[in-house]
Amino acid sequence: MFRDRMRVAGPMNDMAKGLSDDDLQRFADIIAKLPAPQPAAGAVEQARIERARMLAAQNHCDVCHGADYAGRENVPHIADQREDYLANTLRAYKSNSRHGYDATMAEALAPVSDEDIADLAYYLARVRR
Numbered sequence: 001m002f003r004d005r006m007r008v009a010g011p012m013n014d015m016a017k018g019l020s021d022d023d024l025q026r027f028a029d030i031i032a033k034l035p036a037p038q039p040a041a042g043a044v045e046q047a048r049i050e051r052a053r054m055l056a057a058q059n060h061c062d063v064c065h066g067a068d069y070a071g072r073e074n075v076p077h078i079a080d081q082r083e084d085y086l087a088n089t090l091r092a093y094k095s096n097s098r099h100g101y102d103a104t105m106a107e108a109l110a111p112v113s114d115e116d117i118a119d120l121a122y123y124l125a126r127v128r129r
Contacts, residue, residue, distance in 0.1 A: 006099055037082055040125045052123030055116050059108060069127050079127040087121035 001007040003016035003024070016024075056062065061078075065071050069079035078086065092098030093105035094112065109117070 001099070036080060039080065039128070040083055040122075044126060045122075048119055049123055049126065052116075052119040055112075055120055056123065059112065059120075061120075064104070069124060078124050081125060083121045083125035086124050087118055090117045090121060 002009065002012040003019055005013055019027075061069070064075045065078050066075075069077070071077040089098060090109060090112075091114070093100065094109035094117065096103075096106045100106075112120070
């Protein structure tokens with residue numbers, strides 16, 4: 001998406017513009033071998049987890065991202081990601097400042113409040129595969 005300027009971030013667009021699909025696959029293979037992020041620290045707010053689990057079900061997050069939120073093909077893995085990254089990414093999709101391959105995420109997040117986004121990010125950061 002950076003190579004094709006479907007997502008715009010100057011340094012990433014510049015770096016990716018001359019890369020072939022094979023180059024991108026080699027990068028992906030290397031990145032896939034990096035250690036997983038550390039689990040979120042601290043005590044878990046179980047009520048918040050349950051609220052967010054219901055929000056995820058209500059918004060059908062598992063339809064694209066899978067029941068374990070591990071993703072598939074062009075759908076990203078969202079379980080165990082950093083909470084701040086998830087919240088920022090969800091907000092960017094909602095505001096349409098971050099683009100996917102289509103408008104699915106912007107549409108899915110349109111009715112979701114900022115408080116709900118914070119709870120979803122909290123929950124997804126703590127989902128263990």
